[in-house]
Every structure is written in structure tokens, then in C-alpha cells.
Amino acid sequence: MKIEKSFLVRICSGLAADFGTAPLMDKPRSARYPVTAMAKKKKDTDPNYKVIAENRRARFDYAIEDDLEVGVVLTGSEVKSLRExxxxxxxxxxxxxxxxxxxxxxxxxxxxxxxxxxxxxxxxKLLVSRKQVSDLWNATQRKGMTLVPMVMYFNHKGLVKMKIGIAKGKKNHDKRATEAKRDWGRQKQRLLRHGD
Incomplete structure (x- = not known):
């Protein structure tokens, strides 16, 4: 059975007249499906994230292979001191x-x-799971790795966290090579910026 569009429009307009609203078919598509605002994208920089202390020599003295975020058990006076x-x-x-x-x-x-x-x-005391403790113990005892604190910070919830690096100590020639590579990178950036 074939129903004409005009017939449906007449029926809908009659019903709409009874309820005091215009029929959906008479409205443009934008009116039938209103556009809602999209959710705002979360910013990369969190205003509550605040670095307390950083171990700048860690990347120079050690070859860091992996890192791990851990919690720190502190007293109230320690937290207040770290806020400063x-x-x-x-x-x-x-x-x-x-x-x-x-x-x-x-x-x-x-x-x-x-x-x-x-x-x-x-x-x-640092807060990690038992499995992570056993993995860290294996890394330090069997593989000769070192656990180096890299950065201490307040996370987005206001808790004190620390990033620990699982690292191997560098020899002097490794440190010199790293420094030479860093100097060359800086010099390259300077040349690109100034065009000398």
C-alpha cells in the first residue's frame, strides 16, 4: 500500500494543530535535530600538578631504562613543608x-x-604493589640496576608522588658521549634559528 507524502503531512499538521505545535515534517532538519555543544577537551597541563623536587643529574649519571610512579608515605609536617x-x-x-x-x-x-x-x-616508605617490589628487587640484585628518584610532585588529586627510574650507571666515556651529543643538538638548533 503506497501512501503519499502530502497525505501524511496533512494528517500530521491536523494532529499538530490539535496539540498547538508544528509537525516535525514541516520543520527543517536543523530544528528537528538540535546540535549540542561538544565536551571540552581536557587540557594537557593540569593546574594541580606541581613539581616539588627534581633530580637533574639522574639522566646524566644514569642510563634510565624504565620508570615507575610510586606514592610516598609522609607525615603532615612533611607535606606542608613540601607545599613550600x-x-x-x-x-x-x-x-x-x-x-x-x-x-x-x-x-x-x-x-x-x-x-x-x-x-x-x-x-x-614508597607505596608499590608486591609484584612491583619483587620486580624491582630482581632488577637490582640480578641485573645490577639502580633505583634512582627522578622527580617528586603533587599529582592532580594533591597527593605526593614520585617517579623512580630503573637505571644502570654510566661510565665516564658514556657521560662524555652524552654531553657531546647534547652540545651538538644545541649547536644545531642555534644554527637553524639564526642561520649562521
């Missing part, structure tokens, strides 16, 4: 002891207004 960016991880290292991962020799300045101040260079 008074921490240093340049001379620190991570070690596996008794099935747990520890941050050794990191410095967090004492918080001035703390009622019970913390020890500046105490061992701090």
Missing part, C-alpha cells in the same frame, strides 16, 4: 628492604610552625 617546595632528592636513592621499597637520604626541610617536627633525612 623545600625538598631535595638529588642525593637520595631507593632500596628494597624486607619486601618493602624505601626512599633513603631524601631531604625535607622542617616545617617551622609544626608542633612535632619531623626528621629531615629519615627513611620514607
Amino acid at each position: 617546595k623545600s625538598g631535595n632528592i638529588a642525593e637520595s636513592y631507593a632500596a628494597v628492604e624486607d619486601g618493602e621499597l624505601w626512599l633513603v637520604n631524601s631531604y625535607i626541610a622542617p616545617y617551622e610552625r609544626a608542633m612535632f617536627p619531623h626528621l629531615e633525612r629519615r627513611k620514607r
